[in-house]
Amino acid sequence: MKKIKEYIFPIVFLIFIGFSFLLNFAVGKQVGMNFWMFFKEMILFLPLMFILIGLFDVWVPREKIERHIGNESGWKGTGLVILLASLQAGPLYGAFPFAYILWKKGCSIKNIFIYLGAFATIKIPMITFEIGFLGLKFSLLRTLITLPVFIFIGYIMEWYLKDKKFEMKQP
Amino acid sequence: MFLNLLPLLLLMLALISVVLFLIPNETLIRYMGKGSGIEGWAIAALLGSVALIPGFIAYPLCGILIKSGVAYTTIAVFITTLTMVGIVTLPLEAKFFGWKTSIIRNTLSFIAALLIGFIMMLFL
Numbered sequence: 001m002k003k004i005k006e007y008i009f010p011i012v013f014l015i016f017i018g019f020s021f022l023l024n025f026a027v028g029k030q031v032g033m034n035f036w037m038f039f040k041e042m043i044l045f046l047p048l049m050f051i052l053i054g055l056f057d058v059w060v061p062r063e064k065i066e067r068h069i070g071n072e073s074g075w076k077g078t079g080l081v082i083l084l085a086s087l088q089a090g091p092l093y094g095a096f097p098f099a100y101i102l103w104k105k106g107c108s109i110k111n112i113f114i115y116l117g118a119f120a121t122i123k124i125p126m127i128t129f130e131i132g133f134l135g136l137k138f139s140l141l142r143t144l145i146t147l148p149v150f151i152f153i154g155y156i157m158e159w160y161l162k163d164k165k166f167e168m169k170q171p
Numbered sequence: 172m173f174l175n176l177l178p179l180l181l182l183m184l185a186l187i188s189v190v191l192f193l194i195p196n197e198t199l200i201r202y203m204g205k206g207s208g209i210e211g212w213a214i215a216a217l218l219g220s221v222a223l224i225p226g227f228i229a230y231p232l233c234g235i236l237i238k239s240g241v242a243y244t245t246i247a248v249f250i251t252t253l254t255m256v257g258i259v260t261l262p263l264e265a266k267f268f269g270w271k272t273s274i275i276r277n278t279l280s281f282i283a284a285l286l287i288g289f290i291m292m293l294f295l
Contacts, residue, residue, distance in 0.1 A: 027192065038188060042184060096263065117255065129226060129227060141294055142250070142291065145287050146251065150280075153280065157276065160275065161272065171175050171266040
């Protein structure tokens with residue numbers, strides 16, 4: 001029963017959108033079109049992300065993650081998570097489950113947040129887009145400035161969380 | 172994990188569809204274009220934090236904003252908050268990281284966006 005309850009708001013929303021199209025209600029139609037756009041993005045990237053997570057969980061042993069991007073991994077580990085993030089695609093919320101699996105396998109706190117930062121700002125598929133619309137100089141400059149800034153955020157998060165028994169949850 | 176998250180995801184997408192309807196492109200251009208400098212930045216940072224636009228739509232939009240006279244530094248602030256700060260996705264983030272950590276990460280990212288804009292200004 002609890003499951004169905006959780007879906008009440010989305011269902012009400014979809015009924016509202018449905019009626020907007022039937023009755024030609026412009027506001028509802030526009031909102032519905034926006035929703036469709038976001039839904040397409042989610043349905044395109046999220047299942048891929050979860051397949052990736054599933055494979056990662058089964059194939060990559062904890063010992064490897066700990067050694068390469070864990071607490072003792074140093075600059076090489078940071079470089080690795082940035083590379084990993086920059087090759088992926090999709091919205092940032094798609095990266096949260098992946099961050100969870102990294103944490104579960106022993107990735108350091110610092111590298112988890114650096115991963116999120118890199119995922120948000122320097123995905124290679126998106127940078128080609130950025131260059132197309134905003135120019136090479138802007139894109140290069142933004143990437144080069146952003147990189148050290150979110151590495152710094154990773155350090156701050158680790159410094160803040162390291163004595164606080166940081167743990168991630170699986171929803 | 173996916174099915175557990177689905178209701179929240181749908182709710183989030185519904186909410187963001189409404190937000191995007193309330194702030195159409197014309198509004199973005201009007202507010203970011205005028206207040207160059209601090210005011211434009213503040214508006215860009217706030218809009219970027221609330222909105223959640225997929226990259227393949229955000230970059231063409233930024234291209235339009237540049238053509239309409241919005242400064243490159245303002246765009247940098249906008250893009251950074253757009254991708255790194257998510258107020259609407261906060262409940263989802265909290266499911267993985269907990270509320271406190273999520274709020275701290277978002278706040279730091281917000282400050283970082285302004286910092287990035289500022290450093291960018293020195294170069295452009």
